[in-house]
Amino acid sequence: MDTVPPPSDTPVGVTVEFAGEYFTLAPGERFTIGREGDLTLDDNRFLHRHFLSIEDAGGLWWLVNIGSRLSATVTDTEGRVQAQLAPGARLPIVFAATTVVFSAGPTTYELSVHTEQPAFRENVPSLDDDGLSTIGAVPLTVSQKLLILALAEPVLRREGTGMSELPSSAKAAERLGWTLTRFNRKLDNVCDKLDRQGVPGLRGGVSASATNRRVRLVEHAIASRLVVREDLAMLDDPELVGERSR
Template sequence: MTDSAVTVDFCGEFHEAPKEGVLTIGREGDLEIDDNPFLHRHFLQISHEGGWWWLTNIGTTLTATVADKKGLFQAWLSPGARIPLAFEKVTVWFTAGPTTYDFDILVGNPSFTSVDHEVLLPTKSGETTVGRVAFTPDQKLLVVALCEDFLRREGAGQGQIPSSAAAADRLGWKVTKFNRKLDNVCQKLADAGIRGLHGGPGKLASNRKARLVEHALSTRMVLEEDLLLLEDPTGAES
């Protein structure tokens, strides 16, 4: 990769964006993610314009979550939106149908660099604080269960978000308890300004779970070491 190049790393395959022209990502294009019929033929695009590299959502319905490698910056890229690629590495998450994908974008000569910062702060009460939002042990456990497939996986690629029934069974909970706590988690984050998590018409449970998983992974709300919580899920307090 040259000093000013931008390269996409998906499942260990590297695709360098041309400085003249575009790199297209989707079901078809320069980077073919998957033959998933829920994925746009052309979904995301990397281009160079005005001295900046840009990531643009050229799809019509799907959104993407973009975050720096330390989880300090996050953007929700709606159809038609674009952001400059200003950090040395960002990860992109998106969900198409039942599958959630992620890939890394490496920037050869970034304009900004992230600084070290501890995102997860446990409190004396056992709650975990992420930014301005405090989660109970049960709420943290719910998020870990939803993200388990991704936390156990090495590298970028794709993963499956469990159904509410499967996640509830994994935790030894009733589905009604799981759904109630999912509502609480989503409401807390929505109150903190996180988009795509609030209930209402058109906000299906599967969509909210996908957005929650993307947010949790991109902000490092949950980490690989949190998988230990699943070894004794009954130990968490409500």
């Protein structure tokens, strides 16, 4: 990743994209996102009235978490760089296109922020000796990938940015033809694997913690491109039916 010349004292404009709508911000503007604000996402009681803001300071645009409970996953469009934006935290918007994914209750939201003058530009990652890129690579079994796909299916089927309702564990298990016990065991396995790789928010738990873990798994999978829309064919591939019982 190369640095371009330092930004000027006054940043150029940025554009926020959500569900096919575009909002262009001029320097000096402050843009709020939440249940209310400049971008009103949804009448979702789990969502803060004002959750995120975009504002300029010191020659850069910043994404700021002005909420008190929810966090957002922020990544470049290729999923190579990922950060958690906790309540009270802020991140500079340094990529030409930045993806922001977060959840409130069972609903997952995705928006993107585009800047005309990024502070960084991305290089194509170098390849290992075997010709494979290992940046962000997480080896998954077929059943682990199927589990993630079953949970992330509504998000992946959506065109572009927007919001999606995540299925319950029971619905996702039914989609795969698994028992709920088998699904939960596989969910434990994949969450443990990602937790060992440093992905936060995937520790086991019950009640609300279990729901948050499932939501966090989808957030990470979407933001890091662990699963993509083209993978959805696996859910209906008869050749994988045998894999589902493993």
